[in-house]
Amino acid sequence: MDALRDELGSSDPLPPVPAMPPIPAPPARVYSPRPERSAFAAQAAHHTTALVGIGHVGTRYATDVVLQFQAELAVAHAAVGAELPEGWAADNGFVGVCSRVTSHREFLLRPDLGRRLSDTSLETVRSRCDKNVDVQIIVADGLSAVACMQTGKALHDAVVRACSARGLKTGTPIAARFARVWLEDEIGQEVNAKVAMILLGERPGLGTGDGLSAYVVYAPKLGNTDGDRNMISNIHLRGIIPDDAAERLAALASAMIEQRSSGVTLDLGRLGEVSGGRGYRAPQVRQRLVAGGEPT
């Protein structure tokens, strides 16, 4: 052991703290895509919102990238954490209902409870909503109450107009809290709708939380599964804009009523152009969230 201590130089004093070197400020590194700074970023920005061409510090991110990332993360988490205020439905001309869920944590952990109406809400649907309609539309919080509050009403109204134009009778407007997709089955069954359509907040992505998805089902009833449904996702201003989505949704509802089916058995080929597909999509722009103190 003594020999080992000698080898380690234990009798010598520990080395002194090294002299302070000059520390120049590193070059400014900015959040990309910044087309004006890199040909690659300029080219890529026409095709993707992926954060490419952002450079590196050692193997890690520049401070500016870290802040942008944290801002985007905060936006996504805020969208998930937001709750639809109880008065929102009435203020916007909807009949308000709630699932069997009683808290936000329970909503995340118990999808089964989010698929069924509370006793009070079941009574509300029975007493206040029109029966025997063609299409029952429900707007709902889903995983982003923010998206529901931002675009829910506009999308609902656009779908009503598109359905009317096709001669379809829509039901009493309903807005649901703590709702999962399958809640449309119980509501649709209660009002005896031919088609039920729920428009609800999607699980947010980084920096976004404003997307709605629509799930449509023919002959709504408890016990339907995902295979019985058709859906359109990415309904927001950077994706499918609400007016276009409304046209497609009304066309879907018509096709379902005509073919008396939905989901995997629905023949989408007969929907034609209006059902969408891989058309032109304008370049998507990733919003810069952190302003002020931006390096130049």
Place this chain on the structure above:
Amino acid sequence: MERGVFLYSAPVQLASTIRGQSYRFASVKEVLAKANPPKSGDDLAGISARDAVERVAARAVLANLTLRELRENPVVPYEQDELTRLVEDELDDQAYRAVAHLTVGQFREWLLDIDTTGPTLRAVSPGLTPEMAAAASKLMSNFDLMTVGAKCQVVVRANNTLGLPGRLSSRCQPNHPTDDVQGILASAREGLSYGCGDAVIGINPATDTAESTAEILKVIDDLLKRNECPTQHCVLSHVTVQMRALELGCPMDLMFQSVAGTEAANKAFGISAALLQEGYELINAKGTAKGPNRMYFETGQGSALSSAAHHGADQVTIEARAYGLARRYKPFLVNTVVGFIGPEYLEDGPQISRAALEDHFMGKLLGLPMGCDACFTYHAKMTQDELESLKVLLGAAGCTYLMSLPVGDDIMLNYQSTSYHDIPTLRRLLGKRPTPEFDAWLDAKGIWRGDGPGPKFGDVEAVR
């Protein structure tokens, strides 16, 4: 009587006592479920222990069950499930007999013993049923899982040699919400310039058609050929779509499919063992990788419950059964997508981290080149710091590969995973290297030299 496992079924002891309180369990399946560490998915299924004491009581029972008893009591009966039948009928009897007499408690100790080496584990692996791997995990802490996981060595070959000691590989995942091939290409080039992508360049397509699959594969194939880059490509569409694409005639190194741990859950995925066999034979006949390993599978705890196909069994055991199926097809890649499924199955950072280490351990023990998509969705309760810590745990546990995306952000699937910057960071921190073939390529390109960045690191112009 070694062969006649179904000829007799000795009554198993399913009771234990803790501080004078006795606990009884109705079945091996119930013991396995209640021995599980807390998971929101087991709570959702209504099968978890009611409190921490009952959980330990179940573990005490489990520790005294023998591996033979586990083989005799699969969580889904032989008659009801093709996965159970395949595992039972194809089990290596000699390997099984070497460990059949051990209790699960003894098995855990044998796994941890310094004298039990990687090659020994590899030899015993074909004699283990998924239930045995799952049972051992329930008696293990995170460090136990990492210790054994790091011992297992599973080496596979396609265009690269994956899984050698001291290596950490990554899938480059340049997904795009509309499959814009220029967008995919930009992200893939960026990933390669950070030293990512030695496991595979793998794209989840937005459009699940044969034409789209073939189109993306051709673009990636050109990229790899142009740069003489030694790796594999894959488009993760449904196996039937990839089979059609192969028949249309396109390059395809690896064939992908998501798999689950019961026949019913796989039916919900639109697959069966027969279909996988068809895909396996087709990729071996027409695939473009050198091989011999050419399949790629993804799994994840909770997927069976999400289609009500879990047969009342816990999600860890069902996950192990997916590995039991995967190993039939000698895959090049298998990874759990651990945090993708959502908080109703794995609620928070601790549950996601635990599940990642369990899955890695079970997969490796069952002989798979196990990787992990360490990730969270934005509605799960996991922080970015917790996710970064998990990647270090996985790297230290010898995880074969992680994912990699720009800033870890999947702009198509909307979740947070590993980033292009994380892979070189982990290699530096843990003293790991990419696969030898890819390492040599990175060196030639000036992207990565030895144990650190080269002059072209992060420079996309190095990849044409």
